[in-house]
Amino acid sequence: MKKFNFNIAIVGLGNIGSNLYKHLILNRKSIYKKTNSHFYLKYVSSKNKSKKRKIKIPKNQWLKNYSEAYTKKDIDIVIELIGGSEGAAKNLVFNALKNKKHVVTANKALISKYGDTLSKLAEKNNVNLEFEAAVAGGVPIIRTIKEGLITNKISKIYGILNGTSNFILSVMSKTNLNLKDVIKKAQSLGYAESNPKSDLDGTDAESKIQILSSLAFQSFINRSKINVEGIEKIDQVDIKNAKILGFKVKHLAIAEIKNNKLIQRVHPCFVKKDSYISNINGVLNAVIIEGLPIGKFTIQGEGAGPGPTTSALTSDICSILRGNIKLPFSIPNSKRKRISSIDISEEFFSSYIRLDVKDKTGVLSSITKILSKNNVSVKRLIQNPYKSKKFASIIIISHRSKNTNIEKSVRELGKKKFILNKPKFFRIEEI
Amino acid sequence: MKKFNFNIAIVGLGNIGSNLYKHLILNRKSIYKKTNSHFYLKYVSSKNKSKKRKIKIPKNQWLKNYSEAYTKKDIDIVIELIGGSEGAAKNLVFNALKNKKHVVTANKALISKYGDTLSKLAEKNNVNLEFEAAVAGGVPIIRTIKEGLITNKISKIYGILNGTSNFILSVMSKTNLNLKDVIKKAQSLGYAESNPKSDLDGTDAESKIQILSSLAFQSFINRSKINVEGIEKIDQVDIKNAKILGFKVKHLAIAEIKNNKLIQRVHPCFVKKDSYISNINGVLNAVIIEGLPIGKFTIQGEGAGPGPTTSALTSDICSILRGNIKLPFSIPNSKRKRISSIDISEEFFSSYIRLDVKDKTGVLSSITKILSKNNVSVKRLIQNPYKSKKFASIIIISHRSKNTNIEKSVRELGKKKFILNKPKFFRIEEI
Numbered sequence: 001m002k003k004f005n006f007n008i009a010i011v012g013l014g015n016i017g018s019n020l021y022k023h024l025i026l027n028r029k030s031i032y033k034k035t036n037s038h039f040y041l042k043y044v045s046s047k048n049k050s051k052k053r054k055i056k057i058p059k060n061q062w063l064k065n066y067s068e069a070y071t072k073k074d075i076d077i078v079i080e081l082i083g084g085s086e087g088a089a090k091n092l093v094f095n096a097l098k099n100k101k102h103v104v105t106a107n108k109a110l111i112s113k114y115g116d117t118l119s120k121l122a123e124k125n126n127v128n129l130e131f132e133a134a135v136a137g138g139v140p141i142i143r144t145i146k147e148g149l150i151t152n153k154i155s156k157i158y159g160i161l162n163g164t165s166n167f168i169l170s171v172m173s174k175t176n177l178n179l180k181d182v183i184k185k186a187q188s189l190g191y192a193e194s195n196p197k198s199d200l201d202g203t204d205a206e207s208k209i210q211i212l213s214s215l216a217f218q219s220f221i222n223r224s225k226i227n228v229e230g231i232e233k234i235d236q237v238d239i240k241n242a243k244i245l246g247f248k249v250k251h252l253a254i255a256e257i258k259n260n261k262l263i264q265r266v267h268p269c270f271v272k273k274d275s276y277i278s279n280i281n282g283v284l285n286a287v288i289i290e291g292l293p294i295g296k297f298t299i300q301g302e303g304a305g306p307g308p309t310t311s312a313l314t315s316d317i318c319s320i321l322r323g324n325i326k327l328p329f330s331i332p333n334s335k336r337k338r339i340s341s342i343d344i345s346e347e348f349f350s351s352y353i354r355l356d357v358k359d360k361t362g363v364l365s366s367i368t369k370i371l372s373k374n375n376v377s378v379k380r381l382i383q384n385p386y387k388s389k390k391f392a393s394i395i396i397i398s399h400r401s402k403n404t405n406i407e408k409s410v411r412e413l414g415k416k417k418f419i420l421n422k423p424k425f426f427r428i429e430e431i
Numbered sequence: 432m433k434k435f436n437f438n439i440a441i442v443g444l445g446n447i448g449s450n451l452y453k454h455l456i457l458n459r460k461s462i463y464k465k466t467n468s469h470f471y472l473k474y475v476s477s478k479n480k481s482k483k484r485k486i487k488i489p490k491n492q493w494l495k496n497y498s499e500a501y502t503k504k505d506i507d508i509v510i511e512l513i514g515g516s517e518g519a520a521k522n523l524v525f526n527a528l529k530n531k532k533h534v535v536t537a538n539k540a541l542i543s544k545y546g547d548t549l550s551k552l553a554e555k556n557n558v559n560l561e562f563e564a565a566v567a568g569g570v571p572i573i574r575t576i577k578e579g580l581i582t583n584k585i586s587k588i589y590g591i592l593n594g595t596s597n598f599i600l601s602v603m604s605k606t607n608l609n610l611k612d613v614i615k616k617a618q619s620l621g622y623a624e625s626n627p628k629s630d631l632d633g634t635d636a637e638s639k640i641q642i643l644s645s646l647a648f649q650s651f652i653n654r655s656k657i658n659v660e661g662i663e664k665i666d667q668v669d670i671k672n673a674k675i676l677g678f679k680v681k682h683l684a685i686a687e688i689k690n691n692k693l694i695q696r697v698h699p700c701f702v703k704k705d706s707y708i709s710n711i712n713g714v715l716n717a718v719i720i721e722g723l724p725i726g727k728f729t730i731q732g733e734g735a736g737p738g739p740t741t742s743a744l745t746s747d748i749c750s751i752l753r754g755n756i757k758l759p760f761s762i763p764n765s766k767r768k769r770i771s772s773i774d775i776s777e778e779f780f781s782s783y784i785r786l787d788v789k790d791k792t793g794v795l796s797s798i799t800k801i802l803s804k805n806n807v808s809v810k811r812l813i814q815n816p817y818k819s820k821k822f823a824s825i826i827i828i829s830h831r832s833k834n835t836n837i838e839k840s841v842r843e844l845g846k847k848k849f850i851l852n853k854p855k856f857f858r859i860e861e862i
Contacts, residue, residue: 023582030582031581031582034582138728139728140578140579144571144574144575147749147750148563148571150465151458152742279710292738293450293454293742294733294739295569297732298732299731300728301725301726302727302728307723307725307726308724311583311725315582319578322757324433324754331464331465
């Protein structure tokens with residue numbers, strides 16, 4: 001029978017939590033109209049009670065500590081906004097589901113790591129586990145895969161899943177600033193955290209593509225053999241070179257099925273400058289799906305921040321309020337497949353290689369020899385002298401070559417005495 | 432209680448109907464996994480039984496005529512694919528709802544005209560009326576507004592809603608072909624119907640924006656004071672001029688709330704060539720939503736054709752199979768607002784005006800006098816002599832001026848003896 005009254009506890013009251021609190025209070029009537037259920041924002045919990053917040057919380061709404069959110073009988077929905085895949089967040093979500101409470105979470109690290117176990121727990125206990133806000137806040141991609149595209153056979157899902165790194169690359173592309181300075185700028189604007197490690201090293205996007213890939217291919221979350229590179233190694237000069245060559249540098253997360261194997265990868269890519277994805281700038285996220293019968297489908301919006309995340313969290317809450325138990329990954333866990341994955345070593349890529357070299361005879365011949373030995377053939381080669389005439393920068397665009405061969409070449413080149421800086425290598429993505 | 436078995440009747444077996452039939456048969460298992468309900472494709476109906484089709488239909492599945500789809504007791508879901516706002520389609524949908532059958536339809540003309548009455552009928556009889564396929568097939572925009580963006584306060588919704596006219600404009604932009612030739616090309620490729628009137632005159636997009644606007648603003652469908660212009664009056668030379676001036680010509684449908692009034696308009700626009708919307712080419716559709724808390728949100732995909740439409744129809748069918756009655760416009764009819772609408776006469780637009788004139792003294796002064804009298808001020812003016820030196824083409828980009836004043840100027844100019852062809856006027860859309 002449909003339930004008509006739900007008590008909600010929000011655990012974690014940072015920017016997102018406070019914004020959600022306010023939004024729920026302001027939209028009480030509209031949510032009732034759309035769900036035919038009432039909710040009561042009954043409890044909140046936060047590590048720091050006395051922190052200055054824009055919202056006023058009545059004293060009787062504070063839980064003594066977060067664990068009350070899963071023990072108290074008068075809580076139906078727990079909103080987990082603590083973050084992190086371990087510790088309090090993990091403890092809260094596991095126990096809330098065990099105690100038959102619905103859970104809404106924005107925690108990609110938790111879902112990508114424990115999503116399968118949590119999904120089984122939710123199914124067993126007949127409660128909802130919703131995580132729209134975990135991937136690309138302002139892009140309702142999870143609900144779209146589960147409902148709007150429900151019977152499509154998806155072959156590929158990819159996109160820009162980390163707003164911070166996309167913002168940084170966009171600024172680097174528009175200015176002459178180097179990575180470090182742009183990170184500072186992003187931090188001062190609130191687009192990067194004080195410790196932006198997971199944004200810069202690709203692990204944030206990794207969690208997200210693992211979740212999307214599991215939904216898209218109806219399989220358990222696959223965390224093995226995924227190639228993850230961040231944006232840390234990108235220099236301003238590479239971005240300039242990309243432009244000259246007709247490309248833009250974008251950090252993409254890609255999951256696809258090839259010959260019944262899953263390939264997942266997260267890395268910076270050179271993409272054609274007039275492609276759709278190269279024009280997604282700033283903090284925007286975008287997801288592209290290729291499937292049948294729909295063809296190619298694209299969705300974009302702001303990836304993070306209190307507004308978009310609140311939009312996603314509220315859509316999850318409303319989904320629970322409307323009634324019906326929805327399975328977290330849209331099909332029963334017993335029906336989810338295990339897809340074996342392969343890494344990218346045998347995949348073919350055209351690539352951009354930049355070598356800073358001593359400007360002396362024999363260098364070019366030595367470079368081309370190494371490439372040729374490794375079956376990497378050169379499509380285009382540009383040698384630019386630096387101002388100081390003793391050094392030169394050599395840019396090589398390779399034909400499509402096996403990833404393992406390109407990487408081996410780059411490693412071998414890196415050991416040569418005439419190489420002045422660590423060689424740079426980026427894959428060219430034909431999308 | 433959740434129902435676990437549904438009998439389906441498909442009425443209308445053209446390209447779309449046949450494709451849906453096949454898709455449902457092929458995806459029976461996957462649909463059960465995702466909805467926990469079985470369906471039986473029990474009946475079909477079509478004006479022309481003997482037409483050659485790619486699917487084989489057992490004899491006992493044929494209804495004697497379409498009206499059996501609403502009289503037969505063993506039908507739970509009626510899929511209406513007849514088309515048109517009157518006649519059989521109207522009769523079928525009204526009677527199916529009256530007889531407490533769920534209805535799925537791809538019929539934008541019917542929904543935009545009778546959607547409010549049908550919605551009341553569905554709500555009264557506690558059945559679903561779903562119409563995702565009526566607007567932008569490969570873009571699950573309706574479900575996204577109703578669920579993914581559920582508590583957002585939307586202020587503006589707009590986009591490219593007619594794939595045929597977008598295809599035509601894209602080809603005109605890439606080639607030197609004129610409108611008539613491109614229409615023929617579109618017809619030969621199957622992108623335009625043999626009678627493409629509603630695609631070319633904007634009425635197809637009009638129906639769609641009326642439906643979207645009603646969903647976005649939670650109001651009854653508003654069919655009054657909507658400005659509708661098609662692409663018929665666009666010449667190749669206007670597309671070229673747009674390019675020179677840094678624009679592209681796109682046919683947009685736009686609905687927004689300004690000072691609590693609804694403004695709906697459908698017309699060709701000049702849009703900046705580096706804007707998102709100007710890069711939506713071919714048969715693609717795109718919808719952009721501005722709302723709070725989500726910010727700006729964009730969704731794009733193929734607008735029509737059997738594949739995308741089947742994707743949309745199946746998501747509607749699955750929504751019914753999953754259980755729960757969803758209200759057609761997401762809130763009870765008693766809660767839907769009546770928003771009064773205003774036309775665009777008092778709105779301000781920057782505009783492009785093209786005048787083909789006799790090349791003689793006094794013409795320019797006469798033109799600028801008329802503009803000035805009507806408070807339309809000139810931002811840019813370009814006079815190009817035609818090859819025959821007696822004629823010239825004058826292009827004017829106006830500053831933002833009141834729509835009614837621009838139109839009045841264009842009308843007055845059109846009456847002047849020195850004007851050789853009907854003046855062209857397109858609004859410049861700053862998006």
